[in-house]
Amino acid sequence: MNSSVPEPPRLRFENVTASRGGRPVLADVHLDVEPGTVLGLVGPNGSGKSTLLRTAYRAARPDHGRVLVGDTDLHALPAREAARTVAAMAQDNPGEFDLSVLDMVLLGRTPHTRGSGADSRRDIDLAADALARVDAEQWAARSFTALSGGERQRVLLARAIAQQTPVLVLDEPTNHLDIAHRFAVLETVVSLGVTTVVAIHDLDLAVRYCDRIAVLYGGALRVVGPPEEVLTTDVLREVFGVDASFTRHPVTGRSHLLIAGLHRKDTPVP
Numbered sequence: 001m002n003s004s005v006p007e008p009p010r011l012r013f014e015n016v017t018a019s020r021g022g023r024p025v026l027a028d029v030h031l032d033v034e035p036g037t038v039l040g041l042v043g044p045n046g047s048g049k050s051t052l053l054r055t056a057y058r059a060a061r062p063d064h065g066r067v068l069v070g071d072t073d074l075h076a077l078p079a080r081e082a083a084r085t086v087a088a089m090a091q092d093n094p095g096e097f098d099l100s101v102l103d104m105v106l107l108g109r110t111p112h113t114r115g116s117g118a119d120s121r122r123d124i125d126l127a128a129d130a131l132a133r134v135d136a137e138q139w140a141a142r143s144f145t146a147l148s149g150g151e152r153q154r155v156l157l158a159r160a161i162a163q164q165t166p167v168l169v170l171d172e173p174t175n176h177l178d179i180a181h182r183f184a185v186l187e188t189v190v191s192l193g194v195t196t197v198v199a200i201h202d203l204d205l206a207v208r209y210c211d212r213i214a215v216l217y218g219g220a221l222r223v224v225g226p227p228e229e230v231l232t233t234d235v236l237r238e239v240f241g242v243d244a245s246f247t248r249h250p251v252t253g254r255s256h257l258l259i260a261g262l263h264r265k266d267t268p269v270p
């Protein structure tokens with residue numbers, strides 16, 4: 001981790017209840033992300049993953065409960081301090097206003113800069129370094145809006161990295177990425193050593209890169225723990241509707257989640 005990033009704190013969703021469009025969506029979710037670890041948030045469409053993450057980057061307040069960084073209520077912090085504490089890569093991303101890729105990443109430095117002066121050499125170096133970490137430095141001078149979906153996704157991750165916060169919130173950071181960059185980007189995230197919560201649909205990627213996995217189902221926390229303890233045959237059937245099991249890769253010996261297909265009653269698990 002970069003030495004100028006503060007020590008990662010614990011992130012706690014303390015009995016969070018939340019609504020979308022006036023409709024209750026999350027009920028009493030209590031979840032800890034331990035300092036410097038990566039927690040994967042998984043669950044079917046509409047289970048509440050984005051809603052929970054929105055409370056952690058202050059796009060929404062919980063109806064009840066709190067989001068704590070260490071012992072501090074995130075929603076009680078001044079905006080600038082909150083932005084120095086939590087960086088996010090959201091699904092509802094910036095509109096079509098035209099910035100260069102470098103300027104888009106430099107937005108991540110805004111909570112750290114004073115006044116309205118030009119970007120410092122250090123900010124530009126940090127932005128360039130963040131772009132290099134996601135294999136995107138070659139696009140620095142290009143227009144952000146002229147990038148493909150996956151290219152934009154990498155640039156937006158660079159912006160979150162450039163923000164140099166001790167907590168990172170990522171909503172589906174790999175859904176537009178090619179296969180190699182899915183691995184590369186998650187390796188980069190893990191290498192940052194900051195407290196990270198990441199919503200992710202690819203369960204095998206979650207198993208590989210997350211220290212713990214939390215399963216949301218119908219707006220409630222179904223189970224949380226180490227990947228292989230959490231993604232049991234029963235949970236995979238009940239929550240995700242698939243038959244799957246862990247199996248060892250024949251060459252690497254690494255454990256992978258192998259999805260056999262949709263669960264159909266009376267079909268044996270392979």
Ligand SMILES: Nc1ncnc2c1ncn2[C@@H]1O[C@H](COP(=O)(O)OP(=O)(O)OP(=O)(O)O)[C@@H](O)[C@H]1O
Nearest residue numbers: 020021023025043044045046047048049050051052
């Ligand atoms: N703006 C909105 N207004 C009303 N309801 C909403 C709104 N956004 C989301 N919802 C509802 O809130 C629930 C949770 O949505 P959320 O986006 O948190 O789910 P998710 O687990 O992130 O889903 P996905 O995997 O599809 O991204 C869903 O039932 C969804 O229809």
